[in-house]
Amino acid sequence: MSDATASADRTLRTGPGRLLVAVYGVFALAATARGGYQLATRFDEAPLAYGLSLLAGIIYLVAAVGLARAGRTSRGVAFVSCAVELVGVLTVGVTSLLAPGAFPDDTVWSNFGSGYLFVPLVLPVLGLWWILRVHRMDHR
Amino acid sequence: MVDWLTMTIQMAALGMAGWCLVSTFRDQPMVVPHLVGVAVLWLLVIGQAVVSVVAIAGGDRPDQTAMFVSYLATVVLLPPACAVWGFMERSKWGPAVIAFACLVLPVLMVRLEQLWNPVV
Numbered sequence: 001m002s003d004a005t006a007s008a009d010r011t012l013r014t015g016p017g018r019l020l021v022a023v024y025g026v027f028a029l030a031a032t033a034r035g036g037y038q039l040a041t042r043f044d045e046a047p048l049a050y051g052l053s054l055l056a057g058i059i060y061l062v063a064a065v066g067l068a069r070a071g072r073t074s075r076g077v078a079f080v081s082c083a084v085e086l087v088g089v090l091t092v093g094v095t096s097l098l099a100p101g102a103f104p105d106d107t108v109w110s111n112f113g114s115g116y117l118f119v120p121l122v123l124p125v126l127g128l129w130w131i132l133r134v135h136r137m138d139h140r
Numbered sequence: 141m142v143d144w145l146t147m148t149i150q151m152a153a154l155g156m157a158g159w160c161l162v163s164t165f166r167d168q169p170m171v172v173p174h175l176v177g178v179a180v181l182w183l184l185v186i187g188q189a190v191v192s193v194v195a196i197a198g199g200d201r202p203d204q205t206a207m208f209v210s211y212l213a214t215v216v217l218l219p220p221a222c223a224v225w226g227f228m229e230r231s232k233w234g235p236a237v238i239a240f241a242c243l244v245l246p247v248l249m250v251r252l253e254q255l256w257n258p259v260v
Binding site for chain 1: 207210214222225228229231233234236237240241244
């Protein structure tokens with residue numbers, strides 16, 4: 001591993017990266033616990049919505065670990081999971097507005113994450129921006 | 141759940157969040173007074189948790205006890221977790237993490253109150 005790569009790895013998980021990992025960690029916990037609990041207790045009511053919450057939680061977890069580990073591979077993993085989140089929150093957001101019946105119960109991503117102060121919408125954008133920034137530093 | 145304790149925790153957490161945000165914008169790392177603030181907040185939260193657990197043990201329990209207890213555990217773990225984060229990050233982003241945790245705390249307290257006293 002070259003010195004430049006090593007310093008980029010440190011950069012990804014220090015500074016703003018550390019805050020991102022903390023926020024991702026909290027959201028991973030919130031979404032996974034919520035989805036898991038709802039699937040375990042009320043599976044019949046809205047399996048799609050609850051499954052989606054659980055899936056979102058797992059993706060947040062992957063992103064958090066990817067950002068925290070910050071190797072070249074981890075950076076790629078974090079990048080992909082942030083991208084999936086962004087697509088997910090946009091898709092589910094539009095769907096929940098156009099076809100409210102699709103999700104009888106709210107998920108983390110319903111209405112673009114309005115139940116969570118729109119953090120789910122902003123978070124992947126910040127994550128992608130941060131990873132790309134560090135990536136560019138790496139290649140300078 | 142003791143109402144005035146919840147209020148105190150929420151006010152203290154928001155105050156801490158404001159203070160830590162100021163530190164972040166002034167480019168200061170986490171310092172000992174921040175830690176003392178987090179410790180005071182933690183003691184308040186632990187107090188609330190002990191009172192609630194005693195009430196639950198005494199039979200005064202919310203409908204979704206498992207959910208309530210898991211939220212309670214998260215709230216109790218939050219202050220020490222953000223303090224550890226502050227130690228790891230010796231830059232202005234340390235207080236930023238504490239500020240974030242102190243903003244999440246009041247929200248979790250609201251959720252706890254909802255579980256304790258569901259408004260039908």
